[in-house]
Amino acid sequence: MAEAVLLAVTKIGCILGDEVIKAIISELSVKVTNLKELPVKVEQIRKQLTMMSNVIMQIDTVYLIDKGVKNWIGEVRNVAYHVEDVMDKYSYHILKHREQSRLKKILKIKDYAVFSQIADEVVVVEEEIEQVIKLKERWLQPFQLVPDPLTEMERRWSQDSFPEFVKDQDLVGIEENRILLTRWLDTEETENNVITVSGMGGLGKSTLVSNVYEREKIKFPANAWIVVSQIYTVDALLRKILWKIGYTEKPLSAGMDKMDIYDMKKEIEKRLENRKYLIVLDDVWEPEVYFQISDAFPNLQGSRIIITTRKDHVAGISSPTRHLELLPLSNPDAFKLFCRKAFHNMKDHTCPEDLETTATSIVEKCHGLPLAIVTIGSMLSSRQKLDVYKQTYNQLGHELSNNDHVRAILNLSYHDLSDDLRNCFLYCSLFPEDYPMSRDTLVRLWVAEGFVPSKGKNTPEMVAEGNLMELVHRNMLEVVEYDELGRVSLCKMHDIMRELASSVAKEERFASTDDYDTMMDIRRLSSCEWKEDTALKAKLSHLRTVVSVIPSSPDMLSSILSASNYLTVLELQDSEITEVPKSIGSQFNLRYIGLRRTKVKALPDTIEHLSRLHTLDIKQTKIEKLPRGLFKIKKLQHLFADRFVDEKQVEFRYFNGMQAPKELSNLQELQTLETVESSNDLAEQLKKLMQLRSLWIDNISAAECANLFATLSNMPLLSSLLLCARDENEALCFEALQPRSTDLHKLIIRGKWAKGTLNCPIFLKHGTHLKYLALSGCHLVEDPLEMLARHMPNLTYLRLNNMHGASTLALSANSFPNLKTLILRCMHDVSELNISEDALPCVEGLYIISLPKLDKVPQGIESLRSLKKLTLQCLHTDFRSQWDTNGMHQKTLHVPEVRV
Known part of the structure; x- marks a missing residue:
């Protein structure tokens, strides 16, 4: 189903039965036909669009070749x-009218005009729908619903096919x-008889398993390779298995075709009895x-079932050790x-020197x-010329995404997604x-786009x-x-x-x-370089989203x-x-503004008109x-704001908070507030802000601690908290x-402290x-590691910065598990x-950085067997020689990245 159609149907449905518009219409002194008939016409639009949506649900443009x-x-x-x-x-002006007139149901002249x-636009929409219905009757004939070759290729994957056997010399890296x-x-063990192999489409799961299968199947008296794919039935799978393990009774009409699922399972169990199998x-x-x-499948010693999958939750069928x-x-x-x-066709498959860089x-x-x-x-095997290689490199993505074989394999993953997952995937x-x-950014963007409404007690963010x-588990x-x-x-x-x-x-618009040539009616645009062009502006009249993650005009x-x-x-x-133009205040639909790391110096006062704004990021x-x-x-839910810090303060703080006006308490739906100055x-x-989940506070004085911390203690949903003192000499009581x-x-x-x-x-x-x-600027006499290890066994991240007092740090056995x-x-x-x-x-x-008195390699560092990254940047001049003398090198520590 096209994403836009879903959104439209949903939003139209929300309008039906709107008492406010009915009240407005009934109060009109002038009888305006268009306005009086608006609810009726909306209902007609809803029904007609729902009908077309039902048709589109059964059709996907990727599966059609008829233009x-x-x-x-x-x-x-x-x-x-x-x-x-x-x-x-419509919904914006209704909301605006509610807020302005409250209990009054008087329609002002300017409201009447809107x-x-x-209503006039609804009439136009109605005419457009009638037109597409006529076009449907003219264009959408049953014989035109012809699957394209890509579809046939995907369907063949779900048939009883077997991947082409790959010779050992053609296998690399497996x-x-x-x-x-x-x-x-x-192994002959009876437990762990299920093995799973997972990964994204195109990683070679079937290639690897088929190579092993062909080598090892001779050791298993009963063996079968069954391609399952997305479309399957239990009885069809069981019939394939029965046939593969040797069911040959004739005629089939008197045997397998007469069996139900129970009978086939019993027959499989009977034929596998005392026969070691590999399925x-x-x-x-x-x-x-x-x-x-x-x-x-009987639990026979040494029998195995191998499952290949693109989904992590399917891979969970087996033991983690298998x-x-x-x-x-x-x-x-x-x-x-x-x-x-x-x-x-070249000796040792050697790449010619002139092609090596481009290859x-x-x-x-x-x-x-x-x-x-x-x-x-x-x-490229038959096109070994440098200019061809360079051209291929420049259009590599296009070549691959339009290759039938590649697209057929990857499309299987895409078409298995639900509508909301498709939207989220395409958005990426x-x-x-x-x-x-960033997870947090994607979540906020998807919510702003309306892709993920709340479900039950789960918020849209959840x-x-x-x-x-789900997209991660599907390896997408x-x-x-x-x-x-x-x-x-x-x-x-x-x-x-x-x-x-x-x-x-692009195909779905x-x-x-x-891609400026395909922007007509595109709802979302990611732009690297903006082209000032009047014709281009005309194409953007319905634009909903702009994402620009690299420098723009x-x-x-x-x-x-x-x-x-x-x-x-x-x-x-x-x-x-x-600069942010004042005209931004006219964007009544705006829900998300992201200006992080831009050169913007101020926000215009017109921003107060953005009544639907959920997220403002000006960090x-x-x-x-x-x-x-x-x-x-x-309605503001997420406010990210801070100021650049003076270079002299960098050791203590990385940013300054914004001053909080007295009206802060009006934002009662606020979930994120980063960062605000204390007062x-x-x-x-x-x-009054009990919905806060993430709160960062800067410039706290000792005198404010008692009241401020007592308030923070009562926040029921708080999950992330930053507390920064006025300066490094301000002692806070916790x-x-x-x-x-x-x-x-x-x-x-x-x-x-x-x-x-x-x-x-x-x-x-x-x-x-x-x-x-993360603790910074504390003055402690005792070893903080010992105390923290005792009271915080569940820490996964610990940062101690600019700490004073303790001369010896010790990490005892079983600390920080x-x-x-x-x-x-x-x-x-x-x-x-x-x-x-x-x-x-x-x-x-x-990461051990700038410990000037540390004059030897930390004792016991070689015991950290799970270590992947190690950084040692100390100021002591003898440290490097001490490192070399102790022989603490990459091989000993099994660390891929060591910095000294």
Whole structure:
């Protein structure tokens, strides 16, 4: 179903039965036909559009080759977009009228003009719908619903086919995995009889398993390879298995065809009795596939079932010790595979010297995906000229996304998505190649777009985060980094998957990434360079979203605002924007403004008119003061704002908070407030902001601690808290900080302590809930590591910065069992660090920076077997020689990155 149609139908449905518009119409002194008939016409539009939507639900443009049908679907989208615009305008003015007139039901002249205009537009929409209905009758004939070759290729995957056997010499980079799979097959254990192999489409799961299967099946008297794919039935699967394991009774009409599911399971169980078996279920999409047929397989010693899948939750069928997750090939293996295909007729498959640089660039752009590497290598095998290679590199994404074989494999993943997941997936294509997308940003953007309404007790944010995790589990997004709670923090989209998403997004008119020739009626635009062009402006009249993640023209924003009236999302972080025009106040539909790291110095007062604004991000801008009108936006949920810090203060703080006006308490739906300056009345204002989940406070004085911390303690939903003192000499007392929220897992404190110990309630009583802790500027006599390890066993991230007092730090056995990152920085009094055996069993990153008195390698550092990243940057001149003398090198520590 086209995303725009869904949105339109939903929004039209919300208008039906609107008592306000009925009251307005009944109060009119002048009988205006268009206005009186508006509810009736809206109902007619809803029914007609629902009918067309039902048709589109059964058709997807990717599955059609008939241009007439595709054109008709395009016309439906145009009407749906028009309806969406009209309905947004209608709902905005209804809301505005409610707020202005409250209990009064008098329609002012200017209101009459607006609603009359809306009614006229509805008449136009009605005519457009009638037109597309006529076009449907003319264009949409049954014989035109012809599946294209791509569809047939996908369907063949779901038939009883077997992947082409690949010779050993054509396999690259899988030897380790092949040995592991073979070892799992060779054992005689009865438990762990299910093996799963997972990874995104195109990684070579079937290729690997088929190679092992062909080698090892002779050891299994009963063996079968079954391709499951997305479309399957239990009885069809059982029939395939029966046939493969030797059911040959004739005639079939008297045997297998007469069996029901129960009979077939019993027959399979009978034929496998005392016969060691190897069954491969290839391309499984849902765990139910296995559970629906598993009772047909007897638990025989040494028998195995191998499942290949693109989904992590299917891979969870097996024991973790029998799950193999395929990863992209390393650069050397990827280049070797490319050469095997591109130069198959040359001795040793050697790449010619004049092609090597360009060939390397082509392979790197494939990001280790064997499907892409083999496809491009085979295509270039007969075209070994430098200019051809350069041309291929420049259009590599297009070549791959339009290759039938590549697209058929990746499309299977896309077409398995629900409508809301498709929207979220396509949205990711707006970001550049290899761009690390933040979980929090994606969640807020998806919510602003309306992709993820609340479900039951789950907020839209919770639903959006669930969608993100679903795309990760389906291997359609790659995880770059996890946060302290084990959640995805940063993710990215594989380039080939992104090309697929971009291609579909353009075809669906969902979004365009800097392609000015296809912008007509595009709802979302990702632009790298803005072209000042009158004709281009005309194409943007219905634009809803602008995402610009790299520098853009300073004139871009003015151009967009003058061209479009329906913007929902304006994400311009890192752009060259210097000023926000006053005309932004006319963007009544705007829900998200992102100006992070821009050169904007002020926000216009007209921002107070953005009554639907949910998110405002002005972090790291040059804005010094928040406009007073901002606090009239009662729907605001996320406010990110801070000021650049003076270079002299960098050691203590990285940013300054914004001054909080008295109207702050008006924002009662606020969930995020980062960062606000403390004041005498801040505690009172915060008492009305009980929806806050993330709160960062700067410039706290000792006198404000008691009231402020008592208020913070009563916040039921608080999960992230930053507290920064006025300066490094201001001593704060934390006795009153006793959080009621068990969700508070992230705590950042900058400043001295009123008492020289860590024995206060936030640590002693709440410590077990904390996962992330960062302390800066504290003056402590005792060793902080010992105390923190005792009271905070669940920490996964710990940063101690600019701490004074303790000369010796010790990490005892079993301390910090869950810690993954430890940062010790600017601890000027520390001269010794000892690490006991079994300390930090899960640590992956250890960063020791600027400890000038530390004159020897930390004792016991070699015991950190899980370590992946180690940084040692100390000021002592003898440290490097001490490091070399102790022989602490990369091989000993098994650390891929060591900095000394």
